[in-house]
Each structure stands twice: as C-alpha cells, then as structure tokens.
Amino acid sequence: MNGNIFTDYYKGKNLTDAKSRYDVTNSTGNYPLFETLLSNKKKFNIGGLSFNYVQRPVGFKGHEKRLAEMIIGKGSSSISSVFVPNLENFYIAYGDVKMTNDALIILFDEAKKTIELFIARGLKHDKQQLYSDVVSGYYDEEMEEIRQKSNIVYKGI
Numbered sequence: 001m002n003g004n005i006f007t008d009y010y011k012g013k014n015l016t017d018a019k020s021r022y023d024v025t026n027s028t029g030n031y032p033l034f035e036t037l038l039s040n041k042k043k044f045n046i047g048g049l050s051f052n053y054v055q056r057p058v059g060f061k062g063h064e065k066r067l068a069e070m071i072i073g074k075g076s077s078s079i080s081s082v083f084v085p086n087l088e089n090f091y092i093a094y095g096d097v098k099m100t101n102d103a104l105i106i107l108f109d110e111a112k113k114t115i116e117l118f119i120a121r122g123l124k125h126d127k128q129q130l131y132s133d134v135v136s137g138y139y140d141e142e143m144e145e146i147r148q149k150s151n152i153v154y155k156g157i
Contacts, residue, residue, distance in 0.1 A: 005130070005139060006105070008119035009146045010034055012051055014112070016044060022115050024049035026150040031119055033097065037074055048154045051079065053115060068095070072106070072117070080104050085131065094131040096124040103127035105134050105143075118143060 008031035012022030023045050024038060038049035052073050068081035072095065080095035093106040103123040107116040123130055133139055 004142050004146070005120050005123070006118045006142055006146050007031075007121045008034070009150050010038075010049070010051075010117040010119075011147075011150065012115045012117070014114070020052045020054045022051050022053060023154055024051070025152065025154050026147070027153050028146065028150050029153065033100065034119075037077065037079065045154060050074070051115075053082070053112070056081065072104075072115075080106075082106055083131075085128075086135065089135065092131070092135055094127045094134075096127055100124070103130055105130060116147075118146065 007028075009026070009028045010024050010031070011026040013025050014021065015023050015025075027034075027049070029035065034049065038051055040048050040050055054071060054073060056068055056071050057078075068083050070082040072079045072082060078098055080097055082093045082095050084090045084093045086092070091108045091110070093108070095104040095106060096102060097104060097119065101122050101124045103120040103126065105118040105120070107118070108114070120127075120130055134143070
C-alpha cells in the first residue's frame with residue numbers, strides 16, 4: 001500500500017446517444033469488482049467498460065430520508081447511490097460501492113458528460129468526512145496523481 005487514500009480510478013465519458021451511459025476511457029484497472037461488473041458484453045464497445053448514471057429506481061431499498069435521487073449502475077445492478085450534499089457545488093458527490101467497505105468520491109464536469117470515480121478501499125464508514133476533505137481541496141494533489149497514473153482504456157467512437 002502506498003499510503004494514498006484513493007486506490008482506484010475510473011473515468012467515464014458520455015460518448016453515445018444514450019444520455020445515461022458512460023464508457024470508461026481511463027482507469028487504473030485494478031479494482032476487480034469494476035473490471036468484472038462494468039464489462040460490456042454486447043452492442044457498443046464490447047470488451048470495454050461502461051456504467052450508467054440514472055435516477056434511483058422506485059423500488060430501491062434504504063432508509064427513506066437517506067435515499068439518493070441518482071445512482072451509478074450497470075444493467076439492473078446498482079453500484080452506488082450518489083449523494084450530493086451541497087446543492088451549490090453539485091459537481092462533487094459521494095457514495096459507497098455496494099456490498100463492499102469501499103467509499104466513492106464522484107466528480108462531474110459542468111455538462112455531466114464526464115464522471116470520475118475515485119475509490120477509497122475500506123473507507124465506506126468515512127465517506128462523508130472524505131467528501132468534506134475533497135470539497136476543501138485536501139486531496140487535490142493525490143487525485144491528480146491517480147489521474148496521471150491511469151491508463152487510456154478506450155478512445156471512443
């Protein structure tokens with residue numbers, strides 16, 4: 001372990017007419033759950049990775065007062081709820097990877113054409129503090145470092 005909080009990184013871009021689909025263009029490629037779950041098996045970008053950013057399904061389980069409006073998912077699987085605590089800065093959100101102890105920091109560009117997923121393994125229970133630290137700029141250098149270490153995995157159409 002290198003002492004960094006963020007262990008894995010996936011950058012998705014909206015490259016098709018499907019508004020909710022994000023094809024992974026850059027990643028560190030070492031988060032086994034995403035490498036399996038996000039794999040495209042049919043249609044566009046077969047063998048590549050993608051995820052969806054969609055409204056929370058109606059039958060979604062969870063505490064009523066803590067349900068997020070949006071989720072990151074793949075097919076019928078939810079990967080993470082997307083919590084945006086500060087509506088004045090809705091370009092930064094947080095969540096946790098379903099059925100793990102891992103936290104997610106989620107960054108959006110202004111047009112929501114790009115979504116970056118920063119994974120902090122084992123920090124599910126610290127995700128709100130992690131979010132606050134990211135908003136304050138505490139992890140800016142580390143986040144840029146993991147971006148630079150990521151590999152281009154898909155260039156698009």
